[in-house]
Amino acid sequence: MGNRVGIIGVGQTHHAAHRLDASGVELIAEAVTRALDDAQMTLDQIDAIVIGNMDHFENINYVDMWATDGLGSFLKPVFKVTTGGTTGTTVAAAAYYSAASGLFDVVMAVGWEKNSESDTQTAIATCSNPVLERDPFPGAIGPLATEYTMYMDAFGATEEDAAIVAVRDRNNALNNPYAHNRMRVTVEDVMNSPMLSYPVKFLDMCPRSDGSCAVIFAAEEKAKKLCPRPAWVHASVVRHDYTHFGDLEWQWMPTLERASLEAYKIAGITNPLKEFDVAELYLPCSTTGVKWMDSLWFCDRGESPKRIIRTGITEMDGQLPVNPSGGVIATNPIGATGLNRVGEAAWQIMGRAGDRQVPNVKKALATGFGGCSWSDVFILGADLP
Amino acid sequence: MERVAVIGVGQTKYEQGKRETFHELVWEVANKALDDAGITVNEIDNVVSVSSDFWDGRTISSMAISDTSGAFGKDISTVEGDGTFGVLYGMMRILSGSFGTTMVVAHHKGTESNMNGITNTAFDPLVERRLGLDAVTSAAMQARRYMTVSGATERQFAMVSVKNHGNAKRNPYAMLPMDITVDDVMNSPMLASPLKKLDCSPVTDGAAAMVLAAEREAKKFSTSRKRVWLNGVGHCTDAYRLGDRDLADTRALKEAAKKAYAMAGVTTNDIDVAEVYDAFSYMEPLWLEGLGLCDDGMGPECIERGYFDFGGTLPVNTSGGRLSANAVQVAGLAGMIECVLQLRGGAGRRQVKGAQKALAHGINGICGQSHCVWILGK
Numbered sequence: 001m002g003n004r005v006g007i008i009g010v011g012q013t014h015h016a017a018h019r020l021d022a023s024g025v026e027l028i029a030e031a032v033t034r035a036l037d038d039a040q041m042t043l044d045q046i047d048a049i050v051i052g053n054m055d056h057f058e059n060i061n062y063v064d065m066w067a068t069d070g071l072g073s074f075l076k077p078v079f080k081v082t083t084g085g086t087t088g089t090t091v092a093a094a095a096y097y098s099a100a101s102g103l104f105d106v107v108m109a110v111g112w113e114k115n116s117e118s119d120t121q122t123a124i125a126t127c128s129n130p131v132l133e134r135d136p137f138p139g140a141i142g143p144l145a146t147e148y149t150m151y152m153d154a155f156g157a158t159e160e161d162a163a164i165v166a167v168r169d170r171n172n173a174l175n176n177p178y179a180h181n182r183m184r185v186t187v188e189d190v191m192n193s194p195m196l197s198y199p200v201k202f203l204d205m206c207p208r209s210d211g212s213c214a215v216i217f218a219a220e221e222k223a224k225k226l227c228p229r230p231a232w233v234h235a236s237v238v239r240h241d242y243t244h245f246g247d248l249e250w251q252w253m254p255t256l257e258r259a260s261l262e263a264y265k266i267a268g269i270t271n272p273l274k275e276f277d278v279a280e281l282y283l284p285c286s287t288t289g290v291k292w293m294d295s296l297w298f299c300d301r302g303e304s305p306k307r308i309i310r311t312g313i314t315e316m317d318g319q320l321p322v323n324p325s326g327g328v329i330a331t332n333p334i335g336a337t338g339l340n341r342v343g344e345a346a347w348q349i350m351g352r353a354g355d356r357q358v359p360n361v362k363k364a365l366a367t368g369f370g371g372c373s374w375s376d377v378f379i380l381g382a383d384l385p
Numbered sequence: 386m387e388r389v390a391v392i393g394v395g396q397t398k399y400e401q402g403k404r405e406t407f408h409e410l411v412w413e414v415a416n417k418a419l420d421d422a423g424i425t426v427n428e429i430d431n432v433v434s435v436s437s438d439f440w441d442g443r444t445i446s447s448m449a450i451s452d453t454s455g456a457f458g459k460d461i462s463t464v465e466g467d468g469t470f471g472v473l474y475g476m477m478r479i480l481s482g483s484f485g486t487t488m489v490v491a492h493h494k495g496t497e498s499n500m501n502g503i504t505n506t507a508f509d510p511l512v513e514r515r516l517g518l519d520a521v522t523s524a525a526m527q528a529r530r531y532m533t534v535s536g537a538t539e540r541q542f543a544m545v546s547v548k549n550h551g552n553a554k555r556n557p558y559a560m561l562p563m564d565i566t567v568d569d570v571m572n573s574p575m576l577a578s579p580l581k582k583l584d585c586s587p588v589t590d591g592a593a594a595m596v597l598a599a600e601r602e603a604k605k606f607s608t609s610r611k612r613v614w615l616n617g618v619g620h621c622t623d624a625y626r627l628g629d630r631d632l633a634d635t636r637a638l639k640e641a642a643k644k645a646y647a648m649a650g651v652t653t654n655d656i657d658v659a660e661v662y663d664a665f666s667y668m669e670p671l672w673l674e675g676l677g678l679c680d681d682g683m684g685p686e687c688i689e690r691g692y693f694d695f696g697g698t699l700p701v702n703t704s705g706g707r708l709s710a711n712a713v714q715v716a717g718l719a720g721m722i723e724c725v726l727q728l729r730g731g732a733g734r735r736q737v738k739g740a741q742k743a744l745a746h747g748i749n750g751i752c753g754q755s756h757c758v759w760i761l762g763k
Contacts, residue, residue, distance in 0.1 A: 002482035054445070055438035055465070061506040064466065065750030068625040075640060077620045078755065079470045082438070083463050084445035090462055094474060100481035102386050103618075127445040236483075238460045243408075243452045258458065371448045 002100035004385055006223035006230025009039025009216035010343035010352075015180035015331045018116040019210035024058060027212040028070030028112050031336075035108065035214035038352070039226065046216070047104040048077040052091040052111050053335030054084060056126065057118035071110060084127065085140075085284070085370020086238070087111060088338025089378060092215060093236045099217045100233075106222055111336035112212035120208045120334070127371070129244060137245045140284065141205060143373070145197040148287035150250040152199065155302030157290055159199045161309045163190035165289030166204050166329060168315055173326025175356040180209040180331040190286070204286040204329070211333035215343045220384075231346035231364070234267040235379040242372050256295035256367070256375035263377040264297070267385070272365070273298045273313075278348045278358045279322045279365040280341040282376075286329060288369070289314075289322070295375075296365075316358070324348070324356035338368030342378050349382050389476045390603035391613045391761070392486075393422025393596035394722045399560040399710030403590040407441060407492045410592035412453035415490055418594035419455075424486075424606055426455040429596070431484045434463045435471035435491035435714050439503045454490050467662075468593065468718025469747030469757035475597050476615055485602040489595045493712035495588035507751050509626065518627075520664070520751065521585060525577035527632040527752045528667040532579065534633040537670065537685035539579045543570035544688050545666040546583045546708055552695055553705025555735035558719075560589055560710040570666075584666040586711030593718045595725075613725045616742070617649025617760035625754065635675030638746075638756040642676045649742075649760035653677045656760075657740040658727045659699060660720030662748045663706040669693070672746060673701065676758065695735065703727065703735045717747020717757065724761045 011034030013019070013027050022030065028051075036043060049071050051064050060066050064073075064080035071078065083090040088111040095109035121139035128134045137143055151157050167187055173179035185203060193202035223230040239259035242248055260272070269275050281296075283289040293304035298320075308314060314322035325344045328337055345364035347353040362383065368376035395417025397403075397410055405413070411434075419426060432454050436446045443449060447463035454461075462478075464471040468491040475487035504520035531537055547567055553559035565583065573582040603612055621644070623637035624630050646652060659678060663669040670684025678699060679687045687693060693701035702708075704723040707716050724743035726732040742762050749755035 002480055056444045059506055060510065061437075061439045061503060062466070062750045062754075065507065065622070065625055065754045066509070068622060068754075073622050074624055075637060076622060077641075078622045079474065079620065079749075080465045081462055081474070082445075082465050083447060083461075093462065097474070097478045097481045097483065100483070101477035102480055103477060123444050126443050127448055129449070130443070238462065239458060240451050240461050241457050243448060243450075371445050372451065 003102055003219040004232065005096055005099045005217050005219055006227065006232045007215055007346040007380065008218045008223050008227035008230050009035045009041065010346050011035030011038055011214045012178045012340060012343060013211040014178050015209040015211035015333060017180065017207065017209065024112060024114045025067055025070035027114060027210060028067050028110060031212035031214040032070065032072060032110060035216050039216050041226065043072040046106055046108050048098055048107045049073045050079060050081060050091050050094040050098065050107065050109050052081045052087040053113050054082060054087060056123035057120060057334065058114055083371060085334060086338055086368040086374055086376045087335045088340065089342060089368025089376035092339050092342045092378065093238065095217045096233050096236050099219045106216065106218045108214055108216050109339060110212065110214045111339040113333040113335040114210045115208035115334065116210050133245055141197045141200055143245055144285045144287060145200045147250045148199055148291060151291045154251045157305045159191065160187060161290045161305045162204050162286040163187045164309050166190045166286035169323045169327040169329050172316060172324055172356065173330035176325045179326045181207055200285055200287060206284045206329045206332040209331050209333040211336055213336040213339040213343050215339055215346065229350050229382065231349035231380040232384055234381045234385040235263040237263040238376045240371060240374040245372060248373050252301055253292050253295035253373065255373060256292055259375040259377040260296050263379050267379040272296060273320055276320055276363050276365045277361040278324060279320060280325060280344040281322055281367045282328055282338055282341055282369040284328050284369060321358050324353065324358055338376065341366040341368065345380050349380055387480060388600045389479050389615045390598050390600065391595055391615065391725050392598045392603050392606055392611065393418040394725050395421055396558050396593040396719060396722055397591045398558050399589050399591040399712055401588060401590060402496050403494065407494050408449045408453045410492050411450040411490050414592045414594040415454050415488060418596050422596045422606060429455055429486050429488045431460040431478060432456040432488045433471050433475040434461065435468050436463060437465050437714060439506065440493055440498050440713060442497065450492065455488060466749045467747035467757065468715055469721060469745065469759060470620065470749065472595060472718065472721060473618055473620060473757060479597060479599045485599045487597040489597060491715040491718045492592035493715045494590045495712060496590050500588060521580065522577045523627060523751050524665045525580045528579055528665065530632040531667055531671050535682040535685060540567055540571065541685035541689055542584055542666040543567040545663065545669045546570045548694055549663060549702050549706040549708040552703050552735060553709035556704050559705035561587055562705065562709065580665060586664045586707045589710050589712045591710065591712035591715055593715045593722055595718060595722065611729055613728045614762050615759065616762040617645040618758065619644025620755065620757040622755040627752065632752055635671065638672060638675030638753065641756040641758045645758040645760050651742055651760055655742045656699060656744045657742055658703060658724065658737045659701045659744040660704060660723050661701055661746045662717060663702055663708050664711060666708065669701065676744065676746065700737050703732065703737060721745040721759060728761060728763050
């Protein structure tokens with residue numbers, strides 16, 4: 001059986017809508033350099049690299065080749081993975097399995113996106129089947145609006161519930177120096193922001209950011225040697241299901257239900273709300289911060305507004321702080337977004353999360369979202385799995 | 386370390402202008418590979434697809450094959466690059482202990498793509514892309530450099546094309562089985578000097594799939610006749626900009642090959658049959674040198690002497706190679722499948738007698754910037 005694996009270093013760029021000071025390769029170099037500094041390592045100690053982004057955002061084919069100078073992958077093994085919005089967690093999973101396989105000891109995962117060079121919505125629109133679904137589901141906002149209206153209808157959730165999540169994440173971002181949007185907002189601000197697609201308003205929705213993230217994974221022996229407090233990987237699970245949006249069961253999020261259930265089983269989690277100390281969740285829109293709490297088994301289906309959101313237990317001083325970093329609606333360099341979740345969760349365990357640190361984190365949850373409502377789940381722990 | 390076996394393989398016939406969508410091609414080969422392994426989709430616990438948003442003309446193109454690859458409700462990931470890298474990730478997922486059986490599947494519809502435009506986007510957008518460079522024109526520069534360094538001639542490159550198109554006559558899956566002469570290659574239209582049309586691989590549609598299994602699963606599922614082991618693998622990347630490389634220097638390939646041989650515990654002398662990435666005729670001798678299967682600079686002469694012919698000392702590209710069918714991203718996986726068939730003794734009229742060890746090779750990027758080398762064994 002494979003090696004146990006720990007995260008020993010994390011690096012992020014500062015994010016912005018337009019990083020005019022850096023090319024894509026330079027953004028990657030910024031994240032890689034910071035991850036190496038965080039781990040107090042040099043490039044020579046990296047055995048292999050995995051990279052990912054979304055092709056059509058920057059129109060660069062064979063990104064794993066193009067990025068060589070920024071990655072430091074010259075005469076090193078590298079390959080590329082890509083799965084849409086889940087790319088960041090996909091890269092993390094690939095680096096994790098590479099280190100767990102025994103073929104490599106120290107493996108660096110790198111995600112990046114320079115959305116300012118892209119037409120994000122147009123690129124995303126082409127993920128749908130060209131004949132059947134490209135017209136009704138162009139871009140990311142439509143499907144998210146659809147699923148929340150159905151959730152509101154089924155369970156009585158409100159637009160204000162989503163606004164509470166937007167306020168939480170956006171205000172948390174004030175504590176994160178790397179975040180793209182750092183603004184103090186109120187529920188009224190969110191409710192009064194321009195409607196994008198009912199019920200999703202401007203301040204409910206994620207931005208598109210320029211940025212990159214690098215996370216260094218190491219097999220057990222190396223991790224112990226190189227890092228005083230690694231964030232050990234307890235579980236990595238992916239669940240995809242459908243190809244067509246029209247097949248989805250919109251009132252809930254089956255892939256997240258299945259992925260988290262399997263991950264909890266592997267990691268021995270029976271009461272996630274109690275056992276996790278912090279969660280960094282890929283919530284692309286505040287509405288998902290309401291709806292998907294059910295799918296993570298924090299409460300029964302439909303109970304999230306009443307039991308989770310309106311009680312404030314996911315605030316920084318609550319029982320389970322969610323998205324201390326500000327999450328995706330503050331910062332969204334798409335190919336790196338999922339990896340940022342894993343990296344932030346690792347920093348929380350390593351005690352390196354600065355002003356957004358949650359005290360005494362032993363177990364952390366990170367998720368990825370993308371494609372046709374697909375879900376990835378990572379569980380990290382301070383103790384060996 | 387636990388061993389990983391190939392327990393099932395499947396490919397489409399490689400053709401131009403297939404009417405099926407790429408998801409339908411994936412359906413065809415996934416089913417063929419399952420049938421070959423004698424298992425059902427329920428016994429697959431994870432899927433690695435190989436696809437590219439560029440070649441598929443669609444964002445998150447792996448979304449389109451989620452159902453037809455049998456990934457519903459399973460753990461799936463997508464590698465973008467040659468199929469050999471997809472198998473690498475599939476194997477590492479098994480070695481991690483998290484999975485027992487991996488379906489690796491790759492697809493390509495070249496006839497719905499624009500090769501020049503798509504490979505042009507592999508170049509730096511500010512400088513090199515504007516020069517109009519693409520896979521063919523950059524390969525021409527590499528061929529020219531190789532001729533300068535090794536003294537190889539265009540006629541020697543043409544011999545590779547004659548050999549591989551001839552080999553394709555014995556492979557029912559190949560697209561271009563042809564009886565041609567060196568003069569035919571030399572007289573075919575010039576695409577980018579020194580590369581003529583018959584020095585270049587064709588635009589191709591097709592798909593291929595492979596089922597991998599952990600040793601404990603492999604023993605449960607398949608007969609020993611069909612089981613082939615993944616003995617060793619290595620991958621490595623060279624510099625990005627063409628100007629930063631000596632295009633005739635195969636340092637990344639040498640590094641990858643060294644790792645693969647060491648992991649498999651074999652030397653070059655142990656290899657009985659090889660599938661080398663001949664996207665262009667000149668690549669075969671160049672990569673054979675990098676793989677250590679002939680001395681540096683001796684590739685063209687070894688080709689001329691028939692060393693790599695079917696029936697020669699080391700048969701290379703018995704499938705007909707990429708020159709006879711080049712479904713991009715599928716192509717390296719197709720080479721691995723050819724090795725599996727050879728080691729099983731199931732290669733029909735192109736069978737290399739008594740093959741015990743086989744080498745397969747795939748490339749990524751322009752002019753073979755990155756390489757993945759596999760050693761497979763009985």
